[in-house]
Amino acid sequence: MARTVKPPKRTRRERAAATRERMIRAAIEVFTEAGYVGARMSDIAERADVAVQTVYFTFHTKAELLQACFDFAVLGPEQLPPMQQPFFADFLAARSGRKALDAFVRGNTAILGRSAAIKEVAESAPHEPDAAAVVAHGERLRREGLAQVVGLLDERFGLRAGMAGDDATDLLLMLTSSGTYLTLQRYGWSDEKYVRWLTDALARQLLARPGRLGSER
Template sequence: MAPVKPTRAERARQTRRRMIDAARRMFVEQGYAGTTMDQIAAQAQVAVQTVYYTFRTKGQLLTEVVEVTAAGDEEPVPVPERPWAREMMSTASAERVLALGVEHGTAIYERVAALWPAVGAAAAVDPAVDKYWRGVTADRRGGQRAMVAKIAELGALRPGLSTDRATDLVVVLLGHDVYRGLVQDAGWTPAAYRAWLLATLVQQLLTTEN
């Protein structure tokens, strides 16, 4: 029996994945400025015209790499619709809300952190990447505010702590700079960082009666 040939759509997905994988490796290893579309095409074993046709610009390719890497897969499922996010917004335990936010938020950082230098370099020279990254930051704050609102709905916010102030704390503590400082710079393991972060958020946000 002859092997089943992949469909045109499947071949296109495979080609796109090769380009994204090649770009990710090169952006991490060589930085944004040190990586060219020609090099990515050579690594992915496609014509450079294919890279430009698919992604248009190097900045757009980088944002696609970040999106796929952050998601951990190529399924176009928005974060609020993913199973863990649905559980977070339906649980009756404030500590479980925080635990899910910490677990999955830091998992994204573990996947994406190596790309942050490339994103910073690209945002400095490409307004489209800068706009994209500002949008990522705004979306992250929105998601974290929803997490805080859920805790408030459960009546578990620490007395005297407003939703706005609690959101500020989460944005900073569950943010890129703290992850970078403790894991990348200080050498903490991701597990140690997650344990510290969860304990800190519980102490800072939740009522002692929870």
């Protein structure tokens, strides 16, 4: 008779990390359902099946928990910054501007799929200074990251004549925003339709040689 092999016991650190993730996932659900103002730490604790003191001990304030939710969503399953995620390697390896944009847009769309709802929660509470600070922090990081994307596009493929780097970054910020993504989702757009449209729009707006839609698939 075969012996049952018990899985190795998780370390204290692993258990703490699993509890933290469970609280974050519960918080994302509660924030999305109730909004930032309406969400209560006690509701989040109940959803995560922990004591409310555990939530406060780990995150201290609702604003810190909101920031943790946003970071968790952006970093994704591997908990890596966007420029260390696989899509960015595809962006860097692309042999044309359009293919580079396709790789970037696909990666950004995956991030939006995870983070757009929680960002919308933060943006829906503009009169709450702590929530507004989460939005401002995220936008600063996003501008810095997208400015690097624009710089790489310009260096490798060239921007459209007359297109300044700052203007290109502004356009990238607007067109890749969670607001644009969620609006088109509500109109029934699939992620694939959104990716194809956005890749084409960005190629036409930003690149010196935008290529043709579908020509480099």
